Amino acid sequence: MTKSSKAVRGASKTARGNTTIPADLERFLSDNDPRIHNELFEFLRIPSVSAKSDHNADTRRAAEWVKASLDKIGVPAKIYPTAGHPVVVGEWRNAPGAPTVLIYGHYDVQPAEPLELWTSPPFEPTVRDRKIFARGSVDDKGQIFLHIKALEAHLATRGTLPVNVVVIVEGEEEIGSENLAAFVAEQKKLLKADAVVISDSAMFAPGLPSILSSLRGLAYFEINVQGPKGDLHSGSYGGAVVNPAMALARILATFHDKDGHIAIPGFYKKVRAWDPKIRKQMRSLPFSDKTLMKETGVSALGGEKGYTTLEKLWIRPTCEVNGQLSGYTGEGAKTVLPAKAMAKVSCRLVPDQDPAEIEKLMKAHVAKVA
Amino acid sequence: MTKSSKAVRGASKTARGNTTIPADLERFLSDNDPRIHNELFEFLRIPSVSAKSDHNADTRRAAEWVKASLDKIGVPAKIYPTAGHPVVVGEWRNAPGAPTVLIYGHYDVQPAEPLELWTSPPFEPTVRDRKIFARGSVDDKGQIFLHIKALEAHLATRGTLPVNVVVIVEGEEEIGSENLAAFVAEQKKLLKADAVVISDSAMFAPGLPSILSSLRGLAYFEINVQGPKGDLHSGSYGGAVVNPAMALARILATFHDKDGHIAIPGFYKKVRAWDPKIRKQMRSLPFSDKTLMKETGVSALGGEKGYTTLEKLWIRPTCEVNGQLSGYTGEGAKTVLPAKAMAKVSCRLVPDQDPAEIEKLMKAHVAKVA
Incomplete structure (x- = not known):
């Protein structure tokens, strides 16, 4: 196990010691590391607790943050209202003939209570031992952010993506995704894809890239x-x-x-x-x-x-x-x-x-x- | 089952339809019924909740009430302090050669909560359907009162008792009688008796006099x-x-x-x-x-x-x-x-x-x- 592979749960540097990231993308990520780090912290600071209605404005703000983040990198996005918290969908379909990958994530987080058990404030990201601690850092803001930044690296460096991409980020995962099924049923065309990538589960081991094929x-x-x-x-x-x-x-x-x-x-x-x-x-x-x-x-x-x-x-x-x-x-x-x-x-x-x-x-x- | 035998749980009239109470005692009890009734109510009105220290003065008052009640009928009594609530002991040993019967009871009661489930106030005795409802009416004030009144009937009518009698009334039965064993050990001579009568258990059936020989x-x-x-x-x-x-x-x-x-x-x-x-x-x-x-x-x-x-x-x-x-x-x-x-x-x-x-x-x- 290499040194960098230790930085896993909510880490500011992605674990790439053992993997082969093309040099151009690697360089982009390294050059932009402080900015990307700050953006992640900005996202983590939004207390988008979907279960609590007094956080509705924050939850809305998180949806807007995701939309802006996608727009900025060249994946035009839209906020879709639901009966509950809105869904953000970004689309990049400029690779005709290539398959379409749908990336799913959620911008909402669990309540942070009991607050007295937190070593550092839940919505003030804090680095300890090369890990970032914040509510939502690994569930699921860290992961959806990672996907967006991967898309950004491709688009900024090469001006294109090898596949068509749809990014869907919802705000009710932590409360049962009650309005998602209806949204998906209504938006079949918008969401049409050949494969779905979901990064909202546990990592098997530090530094070991893994694909989860099913959950019980x-x-x-x-x-x-x-x-x-x-x-x-x-x-x-x-x-x-x-x-x-x-x-x-x-x-x-x-x-x-x-x-x-x-x-x-x-x-x-x-x-x-x-x-x-x-x-x-x-x-x-x-x-x-x-x-x-x-x-x-x-x-x-x-x-x-x-x-x-x-x-x-x-x-x-x-x-x-x-x-x-x-x-x-x-x-x-x-x-x-x-x-x-x-x-x-x-x-x-x-x-x-x-x-x-x-x-x-x-x-x-x-x-x-x- | 006779009509009078229905008056059982905490009843103001004792069930005597089927039993043979000598005429002189029966007359005394009938003649004094209103006064005896009022005395019982007075006793039941004292909220002697042993578990709650804010009732300590009431608990003390109940002990004093029992002592005065015994003194008055000619069974001289004394209040003995313990580490907790006091014990009252009355003695009548004027039947030389006859056996001694110890009568046990307790003047403390369980907390009355939850108060909202009471039909009438717990410490305001109320008669419904010929039964008296009050906290402690059947556990154990009613019974110890019945014994005292039986002694009174004998002493007032005949000037004597057929046996020697020791009456012990404690104030911690509802909280585990924690100080009673030590008291009994210390006061062996005072409490010496040939038989013990305890009326602090359930009646088997209305109008059916019963002797309980053991409890689990x-x-x-x-x-x-x-x-x-x-x-x-x-x-x-x-x-x-x-x-x-x-x-x-x-x-x-x-x-x-x-x-x-x-x-x-x-x-x-x-x-x-x-x-x-x-x-x-x-x-x-x-x-x-x-x-x-x-x-x-x-x-x-x-x-x-x-x-x-x-x-x-x-x-x-x-x-x-x-x-x-x-x-x-x-x-x-x-x-x-x-x-x-x-x-x-x-x-x-x-x-x-x-x-x-x-x-x-x-x-x-x-x-x-x-």
């Missing part, structure tokens, strides 16, 4: 077990009235077998058996269980027997409790027999698994074991 | 499962990092077998096999599962196979979850893999079971299945 999907459930109409005294009623919390624990315990396989009948029916070649490639990646254990602070890993950790994380579905609540959870003891018990449960799904189908299987299983 | 005890645990050092994203880590909430559910599911017996090895070792005669007596009581189901709002009862509901409630131990918390429990979905999961678990114990021993068995079992 989700089916999210809430299981509520209702017992007596109100909380009861466990001394007066315990032993005869069914305890909903205990009943729920027994239901959850049926979700996996002793080898960590999901025991909901039919759950794996559509799960792909991956090509041994791809599994071999995955095993060749620089990854160690020990690093993951250290990162998460656990003394052992778990999950499905027969699969490597990366396989468990990337190509195998899961069934997890995300939250659970029943009875008295405060300090000390209260001898309550809870009236109800709740668990939030979600399944991470892999290609070909259908959330609606998984919901059916889950419901049938719970009805059977309850 | 308690061993209370908190089980904490620690997973990663912080909450994780269930998409990025789920499937490889062990989920503490799921692990805890699996532990809890091992506490019972499919017949509802507690499956913690050794748990029943000291549980008494009751005399078939007593079990037969229990079955003869006016009790129906349907009534319990209606009272608690459940459509079916549960618990240990092979025992009646009253046996499950009275002579069989239990193991119940009292509370459970992990991960995200708010509105909507959050894809968190919780860092930890907590369950409060308690076992109701029956005669001969030792809480310390049950703790050992519980720990050993959890260590084995975890």
